[in-house]
Amino acid sequence: MADDKRGRDKQAQDADRRQRERALQAELERYDEAEPPIEDAELDELEAELETVSFPATGAEIVDAVGERRVTAGQKTYAVEELLPEAEVETFEAPEVVRSRIQRPTVASAMKRIVEASETIPNVEFSSGQRDAYEKTIRALQAVDTLDEDEGVRAITDWIIEQIEEKGKLPESRDVRRQGAKITRNTGYEVRSDEWLGI
Known part of the structure; x- marks a missing residue:
C-alpha cells in the first residue's frame, strides 16, 4: 500500500473497523454474564443433597427437601426457596435441571x-x-x-x-x-x- 493520504486513510479505516468488530465480539461474549453465577462447588453440593429427592419432582417437593439450603452469587446469598417455585405446575426431570435453573x-x-x-x-x-x-x-x-x-x-x-x-x-x-x-x-x-x- 502506498504511503500517501489515501493509503493512510485506508489503514485508519481498517483499524477502526477491526476495533468495532472486537468490541462487538466482546459484547456478544458477555451477553450471558449479566450477574455472577453461583460457583460450581456450591452447585455440586446442592446436587449431592438432591439425591434424596425422587425425580421427576415438582418445585414444591424440591423446596420441601432443600429449600433452606443457601447458595452465594457474587456478594449475595440466596436460599434455594427464593430461587425455585414452590409450585406443582413445574416438574424438574433431574438434579442437573435444578442446578441450571438456579445458576x-x-x-x-x-x-x-x-x-x-x-x-x-x-x-x-x-x-x-x-x-x-x-x-x-x-x-x-x-x-x-x-x-x-x-x-x-x-x-x-x-x-x-x-x-x-x-x-x-x-x-x-x-x-x-x-x-x-x-x-x-x-x-x-x-x-x-x-x-x-x-x-
Whole structure:
C-alpha cells in the first residue's frame, strides 16, 4: 500500500473497523454474564443433597427437601426457596435441571414469581419452550446496561404476572418479547433486528 493520504486513510479505516468488530465480539461474549453465577462447588453440593429427592419432582417437593439450603452469587446469598417455585405446575426431570435453573439467581427468582402466579390458571401447562422464551427475554433485559438494578427484569416479570391476573392465561412468548423490546426502547437503548428482542 502506498504511503500517501489515501493509503493512510485506508489503514485508519481498517483499524477502526477491526476495533468495532472486537468490541462487538466482546459484547456478544458477555451477553450471558449479566450477574455472577453461583460457583460450581456450591452447585455440586446442592446436587449431592438432591439425591434424596425422587425425580421427576415438582418445585414444591424440591423446596420441601432443600429449600433452606443457601447458595452465594457474587456478594449475595440466596436460599434455594427464593430461587425455585414452590409450585406443582413445574416438574424438574433431574438434579442437573435444578442446578441450571438456579445458576443465575436474578432470572431464577423472576421465573419463580411467574411460575407461582401461573398456578392460579386452571389446567395451566407451562411448556419448556415457553419457559425458555420467557427466560431468554429476562436475560436479554438483564444484559441491557442502561437498566439499573435489574429494573427491566422486574418490569417484564410484573407485566407477565399482570397478564396472568387480568386474562387468566400465560402471555404468548412473542408478546413477552415485544413487551421486553418496548421496555428496552423506553430506556433509550436501541434494539437491533438481529437480537432476541428485535421482533
